[in-house]
Amino acid sequence: MQTSQQHTMTASAVRPLLRFIEQHDISLSDALHGSDLSESTLNTDRLTINSFDQVINNISRICQQEDIGFIAGQGLEIQSFNLLAFLLSSCKTGRDALVTLRRYYILLSDTPAPEIFITKEEVKVLYYLSPGNELAMRARAELIATGINTLGRSFGGKAYHPLKIGFKHDKPSYHKNLEEYFGIDIHYNQNQCWISFSSEHIDKPLTETNPNFLHALRSQAEMLIPDYQHLKSCSTKVRHVLQQWPNQHTANKESVAELLNTSPRTLTRRLREENTQFSHLLREVRMEKAQARLESHSINMQELAQELGFADRRGFERAFKQWSKLTPSAYHKQWKNSATESQDLTLVY
Missing domain, CATH: 1.10.10.60 (Homeodomain-like)
Incomplete structure (x- = not known):
């Protein structure tokens, strides 16, 4: 009998959780309980989404907090995504970065890549969530939205303007924190998760939108993937x-x-x-x-x-x-x- 494939994701996504664990004095063994992760396997490139969900559930239960995914998303750093960071460092415009992100989404997760729609007014990114329990899926949805927003801010600088966000889940108790962080309208109970932002500067050279970040990313890329x-x-x-x-x-x-x-x-x-x-x-x-x-x-x-x-x-x-x-x-x-x-x-x- 053939088992269903377990989707995987980059282990870089768990690093903000590890920092959260350390800051809140949570035992690593308690955080990893019930998953197939151990202290040694955390240094691998990939982990199953089921394992990530279990860690989310454990931390949420221990801390009595439901916004773990949102918190983790704020701690994501583009530079930590190794090969993807290297590929993004060679992009010339925001459009190039979006195309590269979708083309090499497998470096983040082997779930279906997001759909990206670009009009004269906006860029809309629709992303997929693999099945899981309610808390874990909500956490991943907020983590991805926060990650996309971080990517936009990093590359676009002041030229990046988020417009709206849509989540499949119900409005959480901490919705005001989300609204304050994103500073835009958030829609809940949507058919699919999505985030949109202005396309006004999508073809503007990245060397003009946020040259300091691009320089730092390229410098790191040279160290990560030498010549x-x-x-x-x-x-x-x-x-x-x-x-x-x-x-x-x-x-x-x-x-x-x-x-x-x-x-x-x-x-x-x-x-x-x-x-x-x-x-x-x-x-x-x-x-x-x-x-x-x-x-x-x-x-x-x-x-x-x-x-x-x-x-x-x-x-x-x-x-x-x-x-x-x-x-x-x-x-x-x-x-x-x-x-x-x-x-x-x-x-x-």
């Missing part, structure tokens, strides 16, 4: 990008070529000169990711297969065995036995 001069071969550069890319099955040659500031055709030619192909490198990185995930005490093979982009468990098992000469289950068992032996040796000494 790869220290990497000798093209295949090494591609692997370097793929290793940082969430959900390797969504990465494609065009996206990686853009990150490496080259064309897909040139990338193909350079890889051929090194006797390899993009698809081979992608498969290797996927298997290395699988290997790392299998080296944990608790693992769901079906979920791992879906996470890595395989249609079913059998396809994943076949690919992994071809790569490592062992089935995923056999590799996992071998690792557990090795880990147990190491622990026993530690206890003896």
Whole structure:
């Protein structure tokens, strides 16, 4: 029986929650209770939306606060989104930034990308929420709206003017806080979540709207994704990008070529000169990711297969065995036995 795919999101979204936990002296174990997260897994690139929802529910229950998503959204920093920040740093106008955001939305979440409508008067962004309980969905809705607003302010500066916001949920008890923060009309019980802002300066150069932020973003991008001069071969550069890319099955040659500031055709030619192909490198990185995930005490093979982009468990098992000469289950068992032996040796000494 095939299980439904669990949507994932960038782990950067949980960082404001961690700061909130620290500020309110909440135990990390209490905040993570019931989720599949641990202190070590918080440093990964992705987490399931179900886990994020559980953390939201825990913090809300402990603090007796329902506006956790709104609070977390205010703490989001565009610079912390790594590859997406790098891509946004090369945008020339607000329109470019919106196109890039939608095209690479997978870097934020593997839920459907938002729909963006641009008219002479306004830009309207309609965004999707994956299912969850009422509190968690409301938190995510407010977090996304706040994040989009932060992005607009960061790039647009004084040229950014929000117009209206729509939420699917009922008006919360803290609605005045939302209205004060956004400073615009907020509509509740909508068919879909959305936010709109003026399109007057959508094609104005970002170097004019908020040059200080753009300079800071580009400076950080140079540190996050260097010019790869220290990497000798093209295949090494591609692997370097793929290793940082969430959900390797969504990465494609065009996206990686853009990150490496080259064309897909040139990338193909350079890889051929090194006797390899993009698809081979992608498969290797996927298997290395699988290997790392299998080296944990608790693992769901079906979920791992879906996470890595395989249609079913059998396809994943076949690919992994071809790569490592062992089935995923056999590799996992071998690792557990090795880990147990190491622990026993530690206890003896």
